[in-house]
Amino acid sequence: MAKIKLGIIGIGNMGTGHIGNYLAGLNPEIEITAVADLRGDRREFARSRLGASVKIYEDGDGLIGSGACDSVLIAVPHYGHPPFAIKSFAAGLNVMCEKPAGVYTLGVREMNEAAKKSGKSFGMMFNQRTNCVYRKMKEIISGGGMGEIKRVNWIITDWYRTDIYYDSGDWRATWDGEGGGVLLNQCPHNLDLLQWICGMPSKVRAFCHNGKWHSIEVEDDVTAYLEYPNGATGVFVTTTADLPGTNRFEITAEMGRLVCDGKKLYMDKLETNEREFCKTAPGGFDSQPTETIEVQTDGENPQHAAVLNAFAANILRGEPLVAGGEEGIHGLMLSNAMHLSSWLDKTVELPFDESLFLEELNKRRAASVKKDVKNITFSTDGTY
Numbered sequence: 001m002a003k004i005k006l007g008i009i010g011i012g013n014m015g016t017g018h019i020g021n022y023l024a025g026l027n028p029e030i031e032i033t034a035v036a037d038l039r040g041d042r043r044e045f046a047r048s049r050l051g052a053s054v055k056i057y058e059d060g061d062g063l064i065g066s067g068a069c070d071s072v073l074i075a076v077p078h079y080g081h082p083p084f085a086i087k088s089f090a091a092g093l094n095v096m097c098e099k100p101a102g103v104y105t106l107g108v109r110e111m112n113e114a115a116k117k118s119g120k121s122f123g124m125m126f127n128q129r130t131n132c133v134y135r136k137m138k139e140i141i142s143g144g145g146m147g148e149i150k151r152v153n154w155i156i157t158d159w160y161r162t163d164i165y166y167d168s169g170d171w172r173a174t175w176d177g178e179g180g181g182v183l184l185n186q187c188p189h190n191l192d193l194l195q196w197i198c199g200m201p202s203k204v205r206a207f208c209h210n211g212k213w214h215s216i217e218v219e220d221d222v223t224a225y226l227e228y229p230n231g232a233t234g235v236f237v238t239t240t241a242d243l244p245g246t247n248r249f250e251i252t253a254e255m256g257r258l259v260c261d262g263k264k265l266y267m268d269k270l271e272t273n274e275r276e277f278c279k280t281a282p283g284g285f286d287s288q289p290t291e292t293i294e295v296q297t298d299g300e301n302p303q304h305a306a307v308l309n310a311f312a313a314n315i316l317r318g319e320p321l322v323a324g325g326e327e328g329i330h331g332l333m334l335s336n337a338m339h340l341s342s343w344l345d346k347t348v349e350l351p352f353d354e355s356l357f358l359e360e361l362n363k364r365r366a367a368s369v370k371k372d373v374k375n376i377t378f379s380t381d382g383t384y
Contacts, residue, residue, distance in 0.1 A: 005034075014380065033053075101329055105329055121321070153234065158247045159238065169376070220241055
């Protein structure tokens with residue numbers, strides 16, 4: 001069986017998880033041939049798990065220039081995603097990038113252009129696109145049977161994190177090391193799904209609370225209001241401090257409503273289009289019957305392993321990716337807009353001034369505090 005030769009740059013929480021999937025036999029068309037990490041203990045971990053045949057490098061540049069692989073998986077802190085991807089494309093390597101695509105859209109645009117010029121395979125690790133309930137929501141909305149979207153609400157507060165999580169790395173939850181908090185770390189998945197299923201809003205007004213529930217300098221509590229080009233509105237609420245948390249994603253459209261509770265999907269289906277009914281109903285309090293059903297899915301939710309398997313299939317046979325790497329900019333544009341709206345205390349229209357965003361971000365990077373913590377690697381099993 002033909003296999004791609006994969007190098008992993010970064011053996012932290014995510015890189016470790018990918019190695020675990022590989023060793024469990026979940027990636028049959030992938031051979032891990034090289035890994036790189038700045039930390040000696042993570043290099044030793046990789047050597048002990050993967051064996052002597054795998055090349056070990058002290059940094060990503062060494063791995064990229066080694067010739068030990070034909071593809072790379074970038075799983076380093078967020079600022080490093082575009083630079084490593086650009087170097088990898090220049091070296092003729094295929095690239096799978098962990099989320100988010102980067103910290104600011106200007107850098108991601110450079111990455112996307114480098115990918116386009118290279119002609120190599122480029123994927124983004126949007127593993128939640130493999131979740132059967134979100135795939136079904138995408139199918140239903142894109143199919144047009146629900147009519148135009150009128151309202152979107154997503155309360156996604158089941159990203160609970162403790163203080164030790166934020167203290168597990170000196171880069172975590174800092175403007176200079178991570179570039180943001182819950183919007184940049186946990187919610188790239190949700191923001192990607194939001195735009196993938198519902199499209200991009202045209203206006204954003206957000207309130208980002210920095211260090212509200214944890215001793216961190218970035219946001220851990222966010223409420224955002226969205227407006228869409230067709231007049232639809234939306235609310236997006238997230239935090240890493242609610243216990244228990246909530247995951248409820250509602251889309252109200254002309255023909256009814258979809259409600260996803262994170263595990264199951266329900267549809268409230270109207271008999272006729274609400275806009276037509278509103279204009280023709282004879283009574284001021286008239287309503288119409290609603291059929292509520294649990295929407296059946298295929299039940300599959302293969303997550304990260306499936307994204308990497310599709311990446312390998314794309315390289316080997318030209319099959320579709322789960323998410324093209326160039327799509328990563330869309331969700332990042334949403335989080336950048338939310339940050340900028342909160343920083344400027346006003347509504348931001350999309351597309352926004354990307355140079356202004358970077359200017360404001362750099363102000364916060366300049367004042368960022370370097371943390372003195374002990375690096376800890378956690379297992380991410382069961383957290384998705």
